[in-house]
Amino acid sequence: MHLRIEFSYNFAIMNNNDLEQLLQDHGIKATANRLIILKALMNSSRPITMQDLTDEIESIDKSNVFRTLSTFREHGLVHVIEACDEGVMYELYRSDSNGPHNDIHPHFHCVVCHKVFCLKGVTVPKLNYPEGFDILEGSFLVNGICPECKA
C-alpha cells in the first residue's frame, strides 16, 4: 500500500506547470490525458463518478479514464468513496487548514438528487480500533436530504 507523501499546494491557482509538478511529486509521469483528467477532478467540488468524468471529457475513452484513475489512486493522488447506489466516486486529495494531505472529511449522500457532498470542516472522530488492525484508508458516509432538495 502506498504511503502518502506530504505536500502543500494552493489548489486554487494551479497552472499547467503546477499540475505537471503535482503528478511528478506523486511519482506519476505527466501525459496530456492525465493532465486533462487531473484538471477535471480539480474543477469538481464534489466526488465524481467515472461516468461523470467520461461525459465531461469526450476526447478520452472510458478504459483510458479508468486506467488513469487507478494510477492516480495507486499513487495517493485520489481517493475513492463508495456511495451506495451511486457506486464508486473519485475525489482528489486536497490540502486543507489542518495541513497538507490531511484531507479526511465525511461525505453526505443525498437520497433525492443522488449527489455526494464533501462535508469540509466537519471532523471525523478518531476511533479506537482493536489492536492488530492497521487502517490504511477509510471513508465516512452519511445518507440524507441535501438543503437544495429539502427546499
Ligand SMILES: [Zn+2]
Ligand atoms: Zn439533494
Ligand SMILES: [Zn+2]
Ligand atoms: Zn470529499
